[in-house]
Amino acid sequence: MRFAIPLLVLAVLIGFFAVGLNRDPRTLPSPLIGKAAPAFELPVLEFPKKDGAPPLLTNADFVGKPILVNFFASWCAGCQVEHPFLMRLAQSGQVQIVGVDYKDADADVRQWLGVRGNPYAPILVDLDGRTGIDWGVYGVPETFVVDARGTILHKHIGAMTPEAWEKDIKPLLVKP
Amino acid sequence: MSATRPPNRLFRLFAPRASALLLIALCALSPLRASAQVTTVKPEIPLTAAQEKQLEVLLPDLRCLVCQNESLAESRAPLALDLKYEVRNLVAQGKSDAEIKQYLTARYGDFVLFRPPFDPRTWLLWLGPIGLVIIGLLALLWNVRQSRKPKATTTPTVDPAALRKLLDE
Numbered sequence: 001m002r003f004a005i006p007l008l009v010l011a012v013l014i015g016f017f018a019v020g021l022n023r024d025p026r027t028l029p030s031p032l033i034g035k036a037a038p039a040f041e042l043p044v045l046e047f048p049k050k051d052g053a054p055p056l057l058t059n060a061d062f063v064g065k066p067i068l069v070n071f072f073a074s075w076c077a078g079c080q081v082e083h084p085f086l087m088r089l090a091q092s093g094q095v096q097i098v099g100v101d102y103k104d105a106d107a108d109v110r111q112w113l114g115v116r117g118n119p120y121a122p123i124l125v126d127l128d129g130r131t132g133i134d135w136g137v138y139g140v141p142e143t144f145v146v147d148a149r150g151t152i153l154h155k156h157i158g159a160m161t162p163e164a165w166e167k168d169i170k171p172l173l174v175k176p
Numbered sequence: 177m178s179a180t181r182p183p184n185r186l187f188r189l190f191a192p193r194a195s196a197l198l199l200i201a202l203c204a205l206s207p208l209r210a211s212a213q214v215t216t217v218k219p220e221i222p223l224t225a226a227q228e229k230q231l232e233v234l235l236p237d238l239r240c241l242v243c244q245n246e247s248l249a250e251s252r253a254p255l256a257l258d259l260k261y262e263v264r265n266l267v268a269q270g271k272s273d274a275e276i277k278q279y280l281t282a283r284y285g286d287f288v289l290f291r292p293p294f295d296p297r298t299w300l301l302w303l304g305p306i307g308l309v310i311i312g313l314l315a316l317l318w319n320v321r322q323s324r325k326p327k328a329t330t331t332p333t334v335d336p337a338a339l340r341k342l343l344d345e
Contacts (some may be wrong), residue, residue, distance in 0.1 A: 025244065026286050031281065031282060075213050103254070104211070104214050127214060128216040135283070136286065
């Protein structure tokens, strides 16, 4: 009986630690989940390069079917890690992946995609990173799941993995 | 094995240098391989003295999301510099501190604030320590009271007959 209270306190502490220490402080919850995707107007990066000014696309151009919006860059290590999986995903035709090239030189990303292949349709260019800020991006790669009406359903932080795709993202896209 | 001659003197002499050379060579090569983050040149935003003051007070309260324990005021991370620029821009537009914090939390959540707001989700955070102190004080008070109370001495039940018998002996 003497030890009942200390033991109880210990149990509560263990509970807190069990939850707290298993959380990754680097993955921050996005306040944008369930909200309309922030407005953007970005030039397309044509791959391969074409003459003339590239067209500008906005949210309205992507309404009608769910998409993945993948913020990436040729200078980003995690993007190299997830790239083969994105290639397989794009080739499987399960979802359209829109790439947002974040604070990157066009020449660099063209070379990067030239070597590795291009999973994106299309690639948008966020040269100064302002669209990234509007979307709450704090480190590439980050991937948003946007439904057919333009609502953000989910955000995946860090390199995309087959597990994350199967567990967190695929079920969201199957829903009508 | 080679007790008579110092083992691998040449190796010992050159190994550190060789690895240093290798490191230098790798460093020298790496810019050719990896591309770097682009920093766009943005126009300077002039501020009035009052606005500079507002920015100076506000920035230490905002968290850098990349280097999480630094504030925007201290951080040199590219994203922090971008956010600092955006905040400066908002200050120049005459936005209040509350409006600027709203701008940031709408994108990055409350985590961007070093002082989280007082709302139902954070009641435990804000009130927890006070609650613990109160519980501690109550426990202390209870303990002191307990020790001040005269010890309840248990009077042993005495069988008078047995006692008499004992005394008689």
